[in-house]
Amino acid sequence: SSAHPYDSSTYALTWCPPPGVPHCWVGYFCVQEPIWCINADADQTIRMYHDMHTGKWWWDTQKAVERATPGATIVPITISSDKTRLTQFKGKSAYPVYMTIGNLLKDIRRKPSQQGHMLLAYLPTTSLPHIKNKAARCRTVANLYHACMRKILSSIKEPGDLGVEMASGDGVVRRCHPIFAAHVGDYPEQVLVTGVKYGECPCCDVPRDELGDDHDIQYPFRDLNAAMNALNIADSFLRAQACSDQHIKPIHQPYWLDLPYANIFFSITPDILHQLYQGVVKHLISWVKTAYSQNEIDARCRRLPPGHHVRVFTKGISSLYQLTGREHADICRILLGFIIDMPLPGGASPARLVRAVRAVLDFLYLAQYPVHTEHTLALLDDALDRFHANKDIFVDLGVRDSWGIPKLHFLKHYTRLIRRLGTADNFNTEYTERLHIDLAKDAYEATNSKDEFPQMTLWLERCEKIFRHEKFIAWCLAGRPPLTSLRLVDMQPPPDRIKMTKHPSKKLVRFEALANDYGAPFFVDALARYTVSHCHPEYSNAQVDAASDFDFPFRYDLFMCPLLKLLLKHGLRSVSVYHKAKFWLGDVNFHRLSSDEFDVVHATPSQTTKRGHIVDGQFDTVLVNDGDGMYIGVAGR
Incomplete structure (x- = not known):
């Protein structure tokens, strides 16, 4: 791909044609059964959203494809891309593109060991430093990105329209239509993919100066046809003017322009890691540290008793910087506890600030529900409404003077996108970050650090063959059992809510x-x-x-x-005496993923080690439902 009209340089693109990837997954994982909308009640009135097929996009697209070619099977394509560093000091980086399909259960896609995602390509990582004009350089980098992605995904254009025969795990051959459904990435990646200007919403037409101002106003999603008409204008001046009117950049042939049934503005997904933990929560913690005395915050952090899944920040949190998503999650577990009775400087009432913090935390944990209904989505909107009703406390305290934060604004799209594409844990960029280890960093360590990408792809190809052969051998040793369909959602809560060890601790x-x-x-x-x-x-x-x-x-x-x-x-x-008990609590509908960890309650007395050191005891506080208490909340006894 050429980087500049006056530059003859070429840049390497390593990629695998996508049609072979859905073949691989459909044949290996999928045993196709009729797909139904699952309801949470016996009267079939409460719709449940979890995997992609429960969203409205799948059903609407299925109807559209059926009208053109009856007897079709939808294979939703989900693309994720993110640049990552391969070395700490040499400055080498990789730009992997990953691909998965919505036919796989999210319980498979979220586990790297199941290989629910596959490496699709390594994009060029050049920043084109020879182009001195910053605007021209950014525009050329975007054009290079879309040219590469257009080359990669060009092979799903015809199969998406006409279909291609694929055999599932049970041996049945179906005419499948691989259709682009979603692109997963952080905010810079969303801006690059959609072509919107930095600082604006990648989905809707909200003006830049109204981001986060009023939650009640629902702006429409961007008009795909208007954007396509502007991008297809031949005259460069008129094209730039039309794109400016649509608040997009004049990108040369975006990769999604000709993909069948694709709407890029509806394909941007919620993201728990970068939008919530590394976005809104990161801002919230900085606001709290500005509003309160940092010495008091650190002192309260140090006084917190130890607990399972609760990290004790022995030096406080005010001096921490460049926090990871895991560290932000650890702070969220204790944030409300140490500010709930902390007075604000000047004697102002902290009630609105506590309500705002609680609302953000409610939204954070509700957004991570594995299954949603209209009831839980209403709770999600209510949490966001409560934050907007109390957020002015940060303005009154001088912490904020405006709310032009795209990630904060994007929270209002969560309920609409969950209804359209399924729950947010279908598209978490945390999976992409984890894939960087297996498919980029480990692969780079297997090379001699010179001309590394051909070596990396060869090493990954061999690892994939070994993995599949191991699975085949394990299947043969198990007596070659027939493939069975995985159950999507267990409607009844499992009986093992509380687990004790077989033998007492003492x-x-x-x-x-x-x-x-x-x-x-x-x-x-x-x-x-x-x-x-x-x-x-x-x-x-x-x-x-x-x-x-x-x-x-x-x-x-x-x-x-x-x-x-x-x-x-x-x-x-x-x-x-038992020193600990394991238990789990599901969501409001009793759902629990098989990959969820048990929570642990500790009751351990202080002990003296062989060297005479005293280890403090740990006695966790729990609320026990002793009769008429509800499954959620603290009412009852």
């Missing part, structure tokens, strides 16, 4: 140790009440108190529970 722990070391001085009384209530559920509270009233371990009266008498008669003075 045996024969005396009651005195429970009171002194474990901080449970009323354990004996609680055990007595529990035993009486278990044996006599018909007893009133007064009868339970009377039957469990005794002086341990010697005196007991005739009104005591028989089981309790038996336990004390045989000298019950110790019990076995």
